[in-house]
Amino acid sequence: MIGAVTEALSRALALLVGDPQADRAVPPTGFTARLTIFTAGAMAFLAVFAIALSLATGRLADRWSAELARTATLRISAPADQADAQIRAALTVLDQTPGVASARALTDDEERALLEPWFGPDLPLASLPIPQLIEIVETAEGYDPIGLRARLQAEVPGAVLDDHTRWRTPLVAAANRLRSLGWVALLLIAGATAAMITLAAQSALSANAQVIRVMRLVGARDTYIARAFVRRFTLRAALGAAIGSALGVLAVMALPDGGDAGGFLTGLGFQGAGWLVPLLIPPLAAIVAFFATRAAALRTLRSQA
């Protein structure tokens, strides 16, 4: 097993170091080379965004599931003189409810922060009939929302329980769907890269039909002939992908940071080790190009006499 891996590695290395003389057998072609580098670069650029999208929506889905699954909100709308009493009553009920880990009334500052995006800072909270919010944190087992609602209705008439499940589920589903779409896009990008490299390699092979005939005549094996083409396209794809990924990462870095208020859209990007993921794109592009060109070359060679 280790031997096979070592051999594969040394073969891959030998391929990249290459046989400069074998390479010379195929005339250099500036135009297709530039086209291949450009397509590989464009695909890598798109791949960076597909990866960023997948990672960001993945984070989003995880965060929403984790944060929302364990919290609920109790909203108390009561005349100002009864508010404090109702809050105390509600907190008492919640303390006695199995499955509730903790319950805490939000402070005025916290409520002001929640409303700030809509009403701006310095909202005179006290002069407005704003309902009081109580944040409930569930235990792992969770509580029984129907039982809790029934009890609250009897003891705290102004309380409305919002257990978040109603709007949490579709959001998490949407985020998960977006993540899947990101991966599908990545697969499509890889497939399109393979297809384009195959087309470019095939055009190079047919443009060099005479080279192939001469090489066969003087006793060159198919793998020797294929190598010159394979190495060329592998290196071009890797170079193009490196440029494209670098530009893609720069573009992601240049996305404006919307801060806490930005939410989903500005969350598109990488975090921590995620920044290393785009480093995988050039080697993956090279692998795709290697196999696409090799298959095209050997197929073309076999179809000739």
Place this chain on the structure above:
Amino acid sequence: MIELQDVAYSYGGAELFTGLSLTLAPGSFQFLTGPSGAGKTTLLKLCYGDLRATGGVVSLFGMDAATMGRDDVALARRRIGVVHQDCQFLDHLPVAENIALPLQVAGRADEAAGDLDELMAWVGLRGQAAQLPPQLSGGERQRAALARAVITSPDVIIADEPTGNVDWEMSQRLLSLLVELNRMGKTVLIASHDMNLIRTAKSQVSANVLRLKDGRLQTGVAL
């Protein structure tokens, strides 16, 4: 070395020849003549595995050509030097590199150093070593192709009209190269319809003349 037994070749439903047998013994010198279109080039291509017989058995160095894979054919080609009627080269590489190409693809490039210079001088192309093939004249191309065919010191040399587009003086010069190679023990098979050339050759070496006509191969043809 190369043996054809009861070989047939047909394409597009038309039979070019059938029941044809030929043995290229080591060190022999043979001419293949016959009218145009009789299948001389096809017969040569069967001998170096470029075409497959549609009937009978072609054996190359003891292997049945019908069962040889592409790599086997490549290896057999390294023992057969071929000079085509229309010599093709890698047009973007200088003549010297083209001539050394068979060593290159066989992984024997290190052998080229001394031999190449000598061989270039021998075919009179020393001055053209750095030129590109498209810059060569017809005769120079033929000589370059011959040099390329013999650089690996192959056992067999197969040439298809090697004097096709060169003048008489050059024909004789190419012929003398082939005769000299034959004296060094190489098997030589030349397709040609140049009777003067064949007569000249017969005066220098004991050459057998084959004649392919109407799908039949006659051996020991008298001129």
